[in-house]
Amino acid sequence: MIKYVDLFAGVGGIRLGVSQALAKAGIDSKCVLSSEIDERACETYKLNFGEQPQGDVREITEIEPFDFLLAGFPCQPFSYAGKRRGFGDTRGTLFFEIERILGKYCPKAFLLENVRGLKTHDGGRTFDTIMQKLHDLGYGTAELILNSSDFGVPQNRVRLYILGLYGSIPSMSLMTNLGPSDSHKYKSLYQQLNLFGSTYQAMCTVGDILESSVSEKYYCSPEFVEQLHSVMGNDLSKLHGYRLIDYRGGQSLHSWELGRKGKCTPSEIKFMNLLIQNRRKHDFGTQQDGKMLTIEQIRTFYCEDNILEVIASLKEKGYLKEKDGRFNPVCGNMSFEVFKFLDPDSISITLTSSDANRLGVIQNNLPRRITPRECARLQGFPDTFIINPEDRFAYKQFGNSVSVPVIEAVVYDFLTQNFDALGWEESHPKLAVSFG
Secondary structure, rough: OOEEEEOOOOOOHHHHHHHHHHHOOOOOEEEEEEEEOOOHHHHHHHHHHHHOOOOOOOOOOOOOOOEEEEEEOOOHHHHHHHHHHOOOOOOOOOHHHHHHHHHHHHOOOOEEEEEHHHHHHHHHHHHHHHHHHHHOOOOEEEEEEEEEHHHHHOOOOOEEEEEEEOOOOOOOOOOOEOOOOOOOHHHHHHHHHHHHOOOOOOOHHHHHHOOOEEEEHHHHOOOOOOOOHHHHHHHHHHOOEEEEEEOOOEOOOOOOOOOOOOOOOOOHHHHHHHHHHHHHHHHHHOOOOOOEEHHHHOOOOOOOOOOOHHHHHHHHHHEOOOOOOOOEOOHHHHHHHEEEEEOOOEEOOOOOOOOOHEEEEEEOOOOEEEOHHHHHHHHOOOOOOOOOOOOHHHHHHHHHHOOOHHHHHHHHHHHOOOOOHHHHHOOOOHHHHHHO
16 A cells, blocks of 8 residues: 655645546645645635645644655745745745655655746756755655646646656656647648548647536627627627737737727727737837837828827726826726637647636537636546635636646656566566566
């Protein structure tokens, strides 16, 4: 029986992936402790695993012996630590709790998951400190950066996975692969593979995870639907892949095009679109966003005689603001019911806890938000997984979660490549044949 602890457990995505990998390897397993501070996540965890996680990991002092430590630990506290005392000391960060527990119990292996930015945070010093602390405890390590879209999950989610083995450097056949950088590149790759008759099983699209029938509460309001039709015409499938955002061009819709604050004339729409396209140019300064331009600067790209009338009208409607003779768009991105319409023939952007509830799809020519179940599927959770009954918590939890199939693949590879070094054949002698 392989025993493990599940720290910073969330709703149990890492636990689910690890238990599936161990079961696939024929290894019996047991979670001897789970820890999660978010009460609503604990509710969902208990619904699925029948166990109430312990609270704050900093208050956990006694754990029964275990073999494997799992932790999807937060990295934000390092920002505070970096400003206050530097990265020579991990105390005051949540990583220190992992360090403390590893030092006290010396499990044979661990798996840590985090955002890929951890590797480059503070010029790489954060990551170097973490790795040095793990090595000082006697662990060899291997790290991978992987994209969930390469593991049958239709989501562009790139994450860092750190594996540790006590007294030995882990071997892995999986290699770092960032995957397609966006949904457009993924779609192009998908089409190429289909063209050549590929049966590459990892390819999966948003259309594969959509529910055929959903509650009316997920559909967009009649007012918003009318605004979308006013721009796109009758065929709303043209919105596949569109972002609704006020400070970017490209494949985007803007509040002034939709008339969110009042209907705009063609001249006003032209003015605003040219403004957001040109205000990022280095000719007008080095700032990337928030760059305010004078009328003289604006005249270099908007050459119509009605410029003063257009500016006055846009200011009155609330699309444009002026400060000290300089102008900038008033960005109201949070006012959109959906901020991104996913392309059913491609992958989703990365789910986040703050806006998973405002990702949308066009289905049967009707715009709607994706459902919590669809969010779960975008993370590779099985449909047997019980979702928190309150949508707002469910969206947040899946935005914070891991992609289960990636965890399963990483751990199974770790098991197969390091079985002898793990020393688990003593409790599972029959597995030596499989992994030998």
